[in-house]
Amino acid sequence: EPEVTQTPSHQVTQMGQEVILRCVPISNHLYFYWYRQILGQKVEFLVSFYNNEISEKSEIFDDQFSVERPDGSNFTLKIRSTKLEDSAMYFCASSEEGNYNQPQHFGDGTRLSIL
């Protein structure tokens, strides 16, 4: 079964450094998402991406965050200057085109630890 893949599985970074989290969505999916989950908290939406542009973003997704689809397969999330509170699991998800909401399929996540 096709799956969303994410790298790295764990990233440890000093506060203030930039990080790039990578995702390869399922190949025939056209909608891409980033979510995060702080330990013990809900899964929270960050940003959605379609047709090479951001569709929606949450208030968490401030100027420190950016997304990019640099080629036909990768979808990246960049955090420019990390803060302690950015420590969380970051999940990429993708879904198909459809007439109604298609289920979103999640990658296995990147654990980001900010020191």
Place this chain on the structure above:
Amino acid sequence: RKEVEQDPGPFNVPEGATVAFNCTYSNSASQSFFWYRQDCRKEPKLLMSVYSSGNEDGRFTAQLNRASQYISLLIRDSKLSDSATYLCAVNEVRRNTPLVFGKGTRLSVIA
């Protein structure tokens, strides 16, 4: 504020038991509903979509009550491997909108 609420549990049940979880949502514009399963420190995995007429997949049955704005998940004949956190997720009628998740209900199935 758009909220999805779940009883956090834990629900501790013996193998073979039937267990049910509810999830309430506050946004009446919500149109698509899903149950995900999340194991400890893993990604949410789609368990099933929830259709207006209710739907069943093996031991799992999902129901939607639009009037009262809740969805439910029933697990029959619980297995040890069903132990996980069950996340309710909803999104709006516009296509491919963000999912709003509940915090999840923790289930432990005991031998």
